[in-house]
Amino acid sequence: xxxxxxxxxxxxxxxxxxxxxxxxxxxxxxxxxxxxxxxxxxxxxxxxxxxxxxxxxxxxxxxxxxxxxxxxxxxxxxxxxxxxxxxxxxxxxxxxxxxxxxxxxxxxxxxxxxxxxxxxxxxxxxxxxxxxxxxxxxxxxxxxxxxxxxxxxxxxxxxxxxxxxxxxxxxxxxxxxxxxxxxxxxxxxxxxxxxxxxxxxxxxxxxxxxxxxxxxxxxxxxxxxxxxxxxxxxxxxxxxxxxxxxxxxxxxxxxxxxxxxxxxxxxxxxxxxxxxxxxxxxxxxxxxxxxxxxxxxxxxxxxxxxxxxxxxxxxxxxxxxxxxxxxxxxxxxxxxxxxxxxxxxxxxxxxxxxxxxxxxxxxxxxxxxxxxxxxxxxxxxxxxxxxxxxxxx
Numbered sequence: 001x002x003x004x005x006x007x008x009x010x011x012x013x014x015x016x017x018x019x020x021x022x023x024x025x026x027x028x029x030x031x032x033x034x035x036x037x038x039x040x041x042x043x044x045x046x047x048x049x050x051x052x053x054x055x056x057x058x059x060x061x062x063x064x065x066x067x068x069x070x071x072x073x074x075x076x077x078x079x080x081x082x083x084x085x086x087x088x089x090x091x092x093x094x095x096x097x098x099x100x101x102x103x104x105x106x107x108x109x110x111x112x113x114x115x116x117x118x119x120x121x122x123x124x125x126x127x128x129x130x131x132x133x134x135x136x137x138x139x140x141x142x143x144x145x146x147x148x149x150x151x152x153x154x155x156x157x158x159x160x161x162x163x164x165x166x167x168x169x170x171x172x173x174x175x176x177x178x179x180x181x182x183x184x185x186x187x188x189x190x191x192x193x194x195x196x197x198x199x200x201x202x203x204x205x206x207x208x209x210x211x212x213x214x215x216x217x218x219x220x221x222x223x224x225x226x227x228x229x230x231x232x233x234x235x236x237x238x239x240x241x242x243x244x245x246x247x248x249x250x251x252x253x254x255x256x257x258x259x260x261x262x263x264x265x266x267x268x269x270x271x272x273x274x275x276x277x278x279x280x281x282x283x284x285x286x287x288x289x290x291x292x293x294x295x296x297x298x299x300x301x302x303x304x305x306x307x308x309x310x311x312x313x314x315x316x317x318x319x320x321x322x323x324x325x326x327x328x329x330x331x332x333x334x335x336x337x338x339x340x341x342x343x344x345x346x347x348x349x350x351x352x353x354x355x356x357x358x359x360x361x362x363x364x365x366x367x368x369x370x371x372x373x374x375x376x377x378x379x380x381x382x383x384x385x386x387x388x389x390x391x392x393x
Contacts, residue, residue, distance in 0.1 A: 019331035019360075020351050030055035031243070033369040035346065042346040043374055043381075045364040050321060051212055051283075051293040052369035053243030058286065059279040066278035074271040079260075082271035090277045093284055094248055098219060099228050102256035104249045105277070107269050109208045109237025110136040112247030115263030116204060116233045117175065118143040125171040128162055128201070130154065130187065133177050137206055143264070146173070153180075156191035163199045172201035178221035179209035182355050182363065184318030186214075189221060193230045204233035211248075212241020212283075213321060217291035238276075242283040246272045296368040297321055300375060304366055307379040312392045316361075323364040324350070325382070327391060333360035336389055343381035 015021040029036040031054035035044045053059055066086065076082035087105055094103045106112040117140030121127060125146040129137060132153045141148045149166060152158040154176075163172065174196045176187045189205065196203045207220045215223030218241060222231050232255060238246040249259055259266065286293070301321040308315060314326040325347075327333040333349035340347050340362070351360045364378075386392035 019329070019334050025346075025348070033367065033371065033374050037341075037346050040341070040344070042341065042344045043370075043378055044367070045345060045347040045378060047365060047367075048209070048240035049243055049367055049369070050241040050297055050365075051218070051243065051287075052367055053241070053283045053286070053293075056243065056283070056286070059243065059282045062278045062282040063275035066274040070274035072275070073273050076270065077268060078271045079267055084271070084274055084277070086274050086277045086281070087271060090281050090284075091248075093281060095250065097284055097288060098234065098250045099223065100234070100250045101253040102251065104256045104259050104263070104266065105272065105280075106247040106249065106263075106266055107272055108245065109206075109235065109239060109247040110139075111265040111269065112235045112237070112249050113137050113140040113206055114143050114265045115140075115247075115259055116235055116249050117141055117146075117173075118264050119259050119262035120144070120202060120204070120233060121146040121171055121173050124169065125173065126166050126169045128159060128172065128174045130176040132180055132183070133175065134181060134206060134208070137175055137177070141175075154185065154188055156188055156195045159192065160195045160198070163195065163201060172196075172199055173204060174201050175204040175206070177209075178205045178207040179213070179320050179322065181209050181322065182350060182361075183316050183324055184320040184322030185316075186210075186221070186224075186319055189225045189227055189231070193227055197230075202232045203230065204235065205231055206235045208235070208237040208240060209320065209322065211236040211238075212287065213294065213297065217287045218294045219287075238280045238283070242280055244279045244283060245276050246280060293368045297366065300368065300370050301366045303372065304364070304370075304375050304378065307375065308364075308382065311379065311383045311386065313382070313386065321366040323366060325362040325364060327360050327362065328358055330357075330360040332389065332391070333362060336362055336385060336391060339385040339389060340381060343385055345378055345381045345385075 025037050031049045074082040091103045113136040121144045123145040127141050127146045127148045131150045149162050151162045210221040212218035214221050234250040236248045238244045316324045330351040337349040347362045350363045
């Protein structure tokens with residue numbers, strides 16, 4: 001008689017056969033240009049530590065000070081006893097940095113998307129979502145129970161047609177990633193805002209990979225395109241370029257006040273610990289003082305991409321520090337990653353369902369912490385591995 005858990009063994013076996021099983025490697029060092037993974041010192045081309053702030057001395061010092069003054073945890077949700085003065089300080093400082101009236105800090109960027117979508121629309125409404133939007137947007141849409149209409153990736157013309165085809169609804173909300181995390185391309189926000197305005201639709205952008213990367217000293221995609229006041233909900237995260245953890249929703253004071261009342265993940269999950277909030281403020285201050293780290297990130301990105309293209313690699317449509325090295329087959333992508341690890345390069349494969357079934361890739365992530373020597377080392381390793389596996393011909 002079959003056991004009730006046999007389906008799990010069968011599914012795990014199937015994932016391994018198709019090259020889709022995720023081998024989770026273990027990091028045993030602070031994030032930086034070089035890290036220790038599974039006991040091996042390797043060049044880090046895998047994390048979202050764009051500016052190198054995850055192990056920054058100032059951030060660590062400020063986190064320790066916050067623990068001494070405010071403890072290790074808030075011990076409550078924000079709406080009871082969990083809102084600390086440091087949370088309000090972070091929100092006010094972030095609002096000034098982003099050029100908005102107010103912000104709401106959340107436990108993660110994922111939660112921030114759930115807060116925004118779950119509160120902004122409901123079952124009587126329609127969400128118009130880019131077909132390649134992040135999983136947190138998909139889950140936020142499910143939480144809202146609104147109807148979801150997907151439009152072609154980064155295609156304002158198709159968005160217009162989809163909006164036109166749904167004339168009867170209470171509210172429309174257009175949502176897109178700012179920077180798409182698997183391909184490294186950027187949403188055409190000016191055109192999206194223009195189309196949305198034609199139909200009086202709300203506009204929301206998830207700028208997780210744009211915070212600290214795009215705009216003046218990393219102020220994000222709205223600043224990058226000078227769209228201040230034209231985006232109703234701007235979601236960001238502190239877990240990537242800021243090097244810490246937490247999420248943010250930016251907008252008008254009225255919108256933020258509404259989210260405080262209606263955002264379920266905000267209402268029913270414990271607040272971010274004070275050490276994290278303090279480290280986020282320290283990262284924000286570093287960016288306010290200088291855009292040097294952002295400039296270095298982009299210089300490293302240009303150097304690495306030029307080298308990879310010279311070797312003959314297909315980098316897709318990326319125009320950001322996210323560098324997808326297109327492979328196609330999931331098993332080959334896994335073999336490529338393992339070979340790179342032998343070459344002391346840490347770069348994980350990205351396979352279905354994170355990308356299409358035939359669009360497996362190695363996703364290299366560039367950081368301001370990488371030296372010129374690091375990038376040259378990586379290029380040589382990619383070249384050797386690519387030739388050995390016949391990815392380069």
